[in-house]
Amino acid sequence: VGPVRLFIAPQGDDRFSGSISERNAEGSDGPLATLLGARDRLRALRKEGGLPRGAVVELRGGVYSLPATVKLSREDAATADGPIVVRAFGHEKPIVTGAKPLGGWTIHRGPIWKTNVREQGFANIYFRQLFFDGRRQHLARYPNYDPENPYGGGWAYVDGEPVNMYQEIPGEKRDELIYREQDHRQWSRPDELEVFIFPRYNWWNNIVGVKSIDRATRKIALKGNCSYPPRPLDRYYVRNALEELDAPGEWYLDKQDGTLYFYPPRPLATAPAYAPHLRTIVEANELAHWRFEGISFENCEGTALVFNKCEECTVERCTIRNVGDYNGSGVSATGGRRVRVVGCDISETGSHGIALSGGDRIKLVPAEHEAVNNYIHHIGVFHKHGVGVNMSGCGIRAAHNLIHDGPRMGIQFSGNNLLIELNRIRHVNLETEDTGAVYTGGRDWISSRGTVIRHNYFHDILGFGRHGRQWVSPYFAWGVYLDDNAGGVDVVGNIVVRAYRAGLHLHNGRDNLIENNIFVDGKQQQIEFSGWTDQHRYWANHMPTMLKGYESVINEPAWKNMRNMHIHPSQAVLPDRTIMSGNVVRRNIIYYRDPRTQLYTLKNVNLDHNRFEQNLVYCGGPNPQTGYLQLDRTTGPNVLLNADFAEGEPGKLPPKWHFQHRPAEAAAVLDLVQQSGAAKQSGEPEATVETVRAIRLSVKELKDAQGKASAAAVVSQVVEAAPGRAYRIAAQLRADQPETEVKLLAQSYEHKVYFWAKEKTVRVGPRWQTFELVFRLPSPGEPGYHERMKSVAARFDLTTPNRTLWIRDPSLQPAELLDPWRSWQAVGQDRGSLVADPLFVDANRDDYRLRPESPAWKLGFQRIPIERIGPQPDLPRATWPIIEAEGVREKPIRTIEIR
16 A cells, blocks of 8 residues: 555645546546645544555645645654655646735826735735745835846945944944935835845844934934944935835835735736735644655745754755745754755745754754755845855755855854755855855854865855945955854865955864865955954953853763863963964965965964965965065164164153153153173173163053053154065063063054054063064055155054063164065975965866876875765756856946945
8 A cells, every 4th residue: 555645736626535636527526725725634534544654745737825824733744654745746837825916906107006905815914025927026115226236236325424343332323324315205104114224244134114204313213223233334225115116126015005006017917916925835843754845835924934843854856936034034944853955946035045953062963954956046135144054053964055146155054063065155245244155153162063064166255345435346255254263163175266355264263174175266365364362352252152152061972072172261372362273274275366465364373273284375476475474684784773772861761762652651761771691701600780771661551641542652763664675673572570462563654644564462571582573565566555655663562551661672674584485384384385386177267176297186185076066966956957047147246336
């Protein structure tokens, strides 16, 4: 006995048995009409005798407008031996929609039509989306949507002069904004309006209702708070105003009388219009062993298919599109085990394409959820933090997916033992900045340890943000982004191409393995490490969360094999007060063709605790720019004036030296310091005592007379220097207490014309020690260069309060430096690495296979299975071949100048 077979057809009837695919001649039996009818029939059959071999429910082609959400629960659960399969009949194409068709249209005025929706089943439904000809239409807005520049255009901008987004401003409000005079409009119902805005950081957007509008002050007061305070030049638009219904594709629903106004982009007679009346199409709770295959799910306000605490459920070869609002996705699975989304086409979702969460992070019990072989594009229509696949929990896999044209990351993940493999992600981060193709954070110390990112292809990772008074793309985006202390992640065998900021960013990351990857043509640098010190506010602010995360798992047996988990967060600070450690960058190919671009950019990184080794580098020239300059030799005398402090009286600051920044309680004077000298001859019982001349710099509180934070900075008189030339600043320093933080700076500036500086932070103790800073003034065409740059000064900043610093024998000498690559190797990094052409098959055509004679093989580089990246025809697919939708690749974002 096989499974029970039921059929559903648009001309069916839920009173029929559903056992035949067409009505019989008498019209007394035939297929069912809805999924709801099939669910109820299965329940009845189960009560009659059970479903020992399960059931197959087949939908004939056509459109099914559901009267209600299909809710499935534990009573509908099947078994492994008797699963329930809901699938398309043969090659027919059923469409299940959470919307109703609209009719009864009459002309309102000009090209605008209207209909009363209360008379069509929407008496108590205030829908927020409208679909016409298979496309979501725009709620009437100002400014209008710009189809020729859909991401960069169509915005108004908050009034005022721009400020640094990372600068804190006391008293800022999150529930108001000031509009520009040119954006004043007359709206009859301001309380119905909504503001769609990217506040402050441009990480994501908010949609907030309008409370009131003050014409005199140009202030829009909001009904709720934005995520962050709106700031000058933040972009926004105002929607849901009948007065703004002036462009094809716009619509407005009058909530008072139920009249829908619509400006169709083509004649209404040529295509149907639908309005959603359901939030969710399928909602499953504690369901087991159900499969949905080959069906299209469309047009609902929220998430199309929801699985809560379900097991062994699959959505396969389905098409999911035009679904979701700000909180609505294509498919979500929360809790449970082994929910799989396989071979689906998912597009035009309000938020995520697929959202998977589950598993036990404490015990490291996997959820085994999967997103495999899907084509996901044009997601995050309303929520600009929407991503292709969102993974949260333990033991979840995303593989063989193609993801493109989204506002933020392709894949966002947080948890443990996650697997991201064989995906292709391109042209993402189209509307946000500080983002990546894949992204995770680690503020709880344990995220996302045990995760593997392998054999993926990430390319054209763009980003979008404000530069001055321009909104531009590409901007501020990485390929692989391990943020905020993320640790224990393996990034292995990936190809990352044209990520604007860098192919890889570790933001205070630790214990990460970066191995066997190919990084190509990062615009600003190829690999970026941004570390914290123990003085960074993130370290202090997140410490309670890190301690809680660490202590929640440290005694669990499953965590014993996680890398470096023996280090408690409170013991993670290194002697130089940095934190990043345990990261290994090994056996990668780093290939970029602009020799002016940085290879590495590292900040607050202790090189004794982070390793770069056996990498193959090609930079379009002989000397990769590592950001490190090591002294080869000095080539001239000390050019500082009064460098020995021979001029000057004790108790006063020596001539040719002055304060640049002076806290209210700071002093700098010439001091005659008594110190023991070396014995004149071996065996003499007493060493000599000598007097040395030094500047004594002391400070209490690091605040100036106005209460602003300020280091105590002493600087030399400027001396002549040449752009492009290298120099060495050196001095002997000692302090009254250990671990006194001091900055050595070389600076060149002209008041209100330009400022350039190179700095190095050192820690000084009670014994005299020589410290040095080597630098090169920028040449014409290099960042920081100015045509009036003709001098330089040596500067010493005391940045630790309640300390005293002595400075003696300062010098500034012309020098010759090792080139940046040899300098980098001189500090112990990349000593087994090569600078050579990796010999790709054809990099100009993005073919990054290696030729047999590539030098990478000798370094132990392992072959990347390029042919298995992305969707595969031998796995289930809704469509094949995939015809990729038009997007920003075909219609690039245009720069907008704010005037």
